[in-house]
Amino acid sequence: MRLRARNLAHAYDGLAALGPLDLVVEAGERLAIVGPSGCGKSTLLAILGGLLRPSGGRVWFEGEAPSGSIVPVAYVFQDFALLPWRTVAGNVALPLEGRLPRTEIRARVGAALARTGLSDFAGRFPRELSGGMRQRVGIARALVVEPGVLLLDEPLSALDAQTRELLLEDILGLTEGATLVWVTHNLEEAVRVADRVILLSARPGRIRAEIAVPVPARERNRPEAVPVLARLRGELWALLREDARRAQTEGPP
Amino acid sequence: MSAREVRLRARGFAPRRLPGAGAVTAVCVFAAWEAVCRAGLVSPFALPAPSRVLAVLAEMALSGELLAHLRASLGRLAGGWAIGMLCGVLAGLAIGVSSLARSVGLPLVSALFPVPKIALLPLLILWLGIGEAPKLATIALGTFFPVALSTASGVDQIPRSLIRMAQSFDLPNRAIVLKVILPGALPGIFAGARISSSIALVLLTAAEMIGAEYGIGALVLQAGHLMRADRLLAGVVLLSVLGVAIGAGLGALERRLLAWR
Numbered sequence: 001m002r003l004r005a006r007n008l009a010h011a012y013d014g015l016a017a018l019g020p021l022d023l024v025v026e027a028g029e030r031l032a033i034v035g036p037s038g039c040g041k042s043t044l045l046a047i048l049g050g051l052l053r054p055s056g057g058r059v060w061f062e063g064e065a066p067s068g069s070i071v072p073v074a075y076v077f078q079d080f081a082l083l084p085w086r087t088v089a090g091n092v093a094l095p096l097e098g099r100l101p102r103t104e105i106r107a108r109v110g111a112a113l114a115r116t117g118l119s120d121f122a123g124r125f126p127r128e129l130s131g132g133m134r135q136r137v138g139i140a141r142a143l144v145v146e147p148g149v150l151l152l153d154e155p156l157s158a159l160d161a162q163t164r165e166l167l168l169e170d171i172l173g174l175t176e177g178a179t180l181v182w183v184t185h186n187l188e189e190a191v192r193v194a195d196r197v198i199l200l201s202a203r204p205g206r207i208r209a210e211i212a213v214p215v216p217a218r219e220r221n222r223p224e225a226v227p228v229l230a231r232l233r234g235e236l237w238a239l240l241r242e243d244a245r246r247a248q249t250e251g252p253p
Numbered sequence: 254m255s256a257r258e259v260r261l262r263a264r265g266f267a268p269r270r271l272p273g274a275g276a277v278t279a280v281c282v283f284a285a286w287e288a289v290c291r292a293g294l295v296s297p298f299a300l301p302a303p304s305r306v307l308a309v310l311a312e313m314a315l316s317g318e319l320l321a322h323l324r325a326s327l328g329r330l331a332g333g334w335a336i337g338m339l340c341g342v343l344a345g346l347a348i349g350v351s352s353l354a355r356s357v358g359l360p361l362v363s364a365l366f367p368v369p370k371i372a373l374l375p376l377l378i379l380w381l382g383i384g385e386a387p388k389l390a391t392i393a394l395g396t397f398f399p400v401a402l403s404t405a406s407g408v409d410q411i412p413r414s415l416i417r418m419a420q421s422f423d424l425p426n427r428a429i430v431l432k433v434i435l436p437g438a439l440p441g442i443f444a445g446a447r448i449s450s451s452i453a454l455v456l457l458t459a460a461e462m463i464g465a466e467y468g469i470g471a472l473v474l475q476a477g478h479l480m481r482a483d484r485l486l487a488g489v490v491l492l493s494v495l496g497v498a499i500g501a502g503l504g505a506l507e508r509r510l511l512a513w514r
């Protein structure tokens with residue numbers, strides 16, 4: 001499924017937070033969005049996911065969602081957004097309830113838990129899990145609906161460095177072939193997960209630069225890829241640096 | 254340079270529960286009370302011994318009087334409290350999710366909450382007659398307001414991100430209320446249930462003192478008129494046991510339903 005946005009802009013109570021900007025996410029593409037803090041990354045993602053009505057412009061899909069798809073776009077949240085009163089399996093089942101027969105829900109949830117390495121934790125509550133495992137639940141819940149587009153808002157930012165590293169590798173494997181938009185403030189993460197990186201300017205976020213990552217996704221964890229990715233990261237930082245400093249001194253509105 | 258050991262500064266301010274302390278205290282209090290009475294330090298008409306109170310309770314149990322009082326009181330308490338809880342939870346959820354209900358309901362509830370509901374009993378009797386209805390209504394009213402407020406604040410405690418998550422998966426509003434808002438507000442609902450259960454007990458006693466033949470409140474009042482301190486204290490003991498039992502029941506339910514916390 002292709003995702004398109006035209007002339008997109010958003011203001012919060014008169015505070016211009018985003019755009020205007022145009023955006024196309026091709027089917028099967030992995031797009032990362034980076035930018036200085038407060039530039040409107042989360043705002044953009046929320047609009048793409050239909051969680052926020054933009055003040056201007058529009059967003060639409062082209063093409064069909066996958067055949068087993070329950071909702072066209074699924075979201076992965078920075079703070080995991082798990083229901084603390086539901087078990088791991090219950091959380092993953094949530095988006096399927098009332099939409100599929102019970103037996104099929106059980107089968108799908110079982111498969112999603114197996115893929116994300118959560119099978120042994122099906123009956124646990126979120127508070128009994130580490131941050132990394134909680135985010136796995138968030139990812140399993142997003143994948144279980146077989147979305148056309150996967151939106152991730154800083155999915156690794158609440159995790160420690162090692163957990164982040166492990167989960168990043170796993171998410172790359174799990175989402176092979178999926179269309180995804182990955183928002184992060186971490187440039188290294190961006191060049192590792194994406195085929196294309198869009199750099200937003202300081203608030204209101206507009207597209208400042210676009211960089212293609214010339215390493216195929218499955219080769220990104222190889223040692224040969226390291227210098228290439230490091231160079232890209234350096235280029236992005238050079239572009240971002242001044243905006244980031246400005247965002248820092250300006251502070252919250 | 255002289256060596257000095259690092260002194261531990263982080264001490265105290267962490268009260269623990271000493272096991273058995275509660276039971277020991279209770280035994281001591283009753284023993285002292287019994288001793289004072291046996292020694293003849295107070296008149297048995299003013300303060301009967303605990304053994305006497307126990308004996309009265311046993312007599313009442315055998316004669317069936319105890320059951321009649323308990324049945325009347327428990328029926329009123331359960332009925333009034335259930336009505337108040339149900340309406341309070343519904344109102345609280347509405348205040349928690351709807352702008353209209355919040356704008357209209359919150360000032361109304363806040364204004365009526367502090368009114369001692371027992372002051373309304375005469376009015377309720379005027380409206381509903383002298384039967385069970387005004388008693389139930391008083392208890393229900395006393396329950397309703399704290400439950401509505403704490404349910405609403407329970408809804409306010411739910412992280413917005415959980416609701417956004419549910420919306421991101423296109424869950425219908427009904428499902429969001431049942432699967433996110435209601436369970437999320439449960440800690441608040443339980444807080445309301447606790448506060449209101451003690452309020453309900455007070456109102457029950459007061460209402461039964463104003464016009465009832467049976468019920469613990471009636472028992473206490475009649476005993477007072479007859480200057481039967483032993484029967485009066487038996488009623489007080491019943492109220493205390495009832496309050497503790499309700500608290501324990503709620504606690505057990507809470508541990509089960511809020512095990513996820």
Ligand SMILES: Nc1ncnc2c1ncn2[C@@H]1O[C@H](COP(=O)(O)OP(=O)(O)OP(=O)(O)O)[C@@H](O)[C@H]1O
Nearest residue numbers: 012017036037038039040041042043044185203253
């Ligand atoms: N609900 C809101 N009401 C008012 N202003 C908001 C709201 N949400 C975000 N903003 C402001 O809009 C701007 C963009 O916010 P947004 O969260 O989209 O930025 P971001 O790039 O995701 O930031 P971060 O790096 O902190 O995640 C920020 O300046 C923020 O303070």
Ligand SMILES: [Mg+2]
Nearest residue numbers: 041042043154
């Ligand atoms: Mg953000």
